[in-house]
Amino acid sequence: MSPREAVPAEAQRILHRDRRALARLITQVENRDPSVEPVLKALYAHTGRARIIGVTGPLGVGKSSLINSVLARLRARGQRVGIIGIDPSSPFSGGSVLGDRIRIDRTAGEEGVFFRSMASRGYAGGIAAATREVARLLDAFGMDTVLVETVGSGQVDVEIRRIASTSIVVLVPHLGDEVQSLKAGLFEIADVFCINKADLPGAEGAARYLSELVMMGAAPGSYTPLVVQTSTVDGRGVDDLLDAVDAHEQYLTTSRTREEAERRRATEEILDLVREQVSRRLEPLLEGDPEVQSLVERVVARSLDPRSAARKVYQELRHRL
């Protein structure tokens, strides 16, 4: 953007920390409203300052309560904190009950906190399609840390690593046998492992096992995830958790892997946006197209296989897109 180009009023309002303007802009981003593009464009230069921390893990391990404890500690350290709590949308009605807010203790009129609930709206992997851009808006709004709580469906909540610089995987004692943790997915994305509900028996053993697992997979000189134990009942370990996050962030900086990760994220984001544009133009082209309909009929009649049909559609689209 050239310096002469006017900054849209909406962007100005975000930079001046207008909460209502932020809330409305988030809705527009969620609704994929194309009119926000100039606003997002103007705000991009004001982002990249907040740490984006992902909190993921299976249903009921205490992610929201843990975020509440972390929030209190970050506030005590003088930080401004944005929180995004994501819950699933119904595959039937498209509706959603967003209940992450319920765990968060707030002081009335506290300007340094902004909590937003998001429905996944059919996006897989534990976040919503708009989560990345919403986290960025909280960054532009001047938050020091943005905490993103994933849906919590468990083994496949791995998309958070595309957004967060540090991902915390929250687990509890007795979640399953050792083979569970050898499976691909959740256990691979952890920068920090957190055994929550450490006031319950079995936490020590779970932490020990995880530490062994982490050491087992570690290449010499590479980063090995830290394992901490927390309890939101007695408050133990929450400072250790924040120290572990700091240590990972420090590692990203000193090892120069941060640039590499950011390059990877930028590539993914650009490709995602291209894909989104293509599919948005694709759907109306495909729907009701008589040629596509006849291909569908042939596939149903078993006179054509789906891959061949797809190739024909693709070849046709290359001219039209």
Added chain:
Amino acid sequence: MAREKKEPPLRVFIAKPGLDGHDRGAKVVARALRDAGMEVIYAGLRQTPESIVEGAIEEDVDLIGLSILSGAHMVLVPRVIALLKTKKANDIPVFAGGIIPDEDARRLRKAGVKAIFGPGASLEEIVKTARSIARHRA
């Protein structure tokens, strides 16, 4: 575009202001609104009018639903309405549910509450009303 654009879901804030601890009604309503395709932000028990208004603004909702069984509705509901006005957010409509005598209901409607549901209200009626009174975005 050939195809009609899908309407984004309505966002509704459901909360229980004050001190009564019975939230079954609020949960049943939340679920019915979810099944009608709305995104329901469930703020739960023991909310202050301040936390409700701040929450509704952060969540940019199209509608606020308050459930009260404690008898304190004549204090808490007008306080929410007044705070919305102070925060220039009185474009967000409010409905209430609970044990609210007719005379109080009349006064609350006069104070700006868009709809009031008693124990006999059907879920269909609540969903239909919620749709019709919700804020319509420009």
